[in-house]
Amino acid sequence: MKTIMNAIGTVFLPVQDVEKSRDWYCDLFGISPEGDIQFGHLYVIQMEGVNLVLDSKLFQKTGPLRAPMFHLNSTDIQKAYEEMQSRHVDLTTGIENGHWFNFKDPDGNEMMICQC
Structure with a gap:
């Protein structure tokens, strides 16, 4: 076992x-x-x-993560991006390859959201 x-x-x-x-x-x-x-x-x-x-x-x-160590899933990357914009989140990339984008959380951690 x-x-x-x-x-x-x-x-x-x-x-x-x-x-x-x-x-x-x-x-x-x-x-x-x-x-x-x-x-x-x-x-x-x-x-x-x-x-x-x-x-x-x-x-x-x-300190904060300087690169994403995981990603959060999304069913609609465009809507997720727009939601993060409306929350005034620090977006560090645009939508890349129509599939993902990066942002920083309030602690400065580099994070990713990816359409699954």
């Missing part, structure tokens, strides 16, 4: 202020914040598939 599975359970994201980041991401995903901030620096966002953990202690060690 294998003890190490071929599955990713969680992605950690460095954030400066875990409460502000929780609120920003929950608003972005259209969900209500649920659960507590754990150990004063971790907040788990339950996602479809892999969970996202916002970690303010990690930010102190690494």
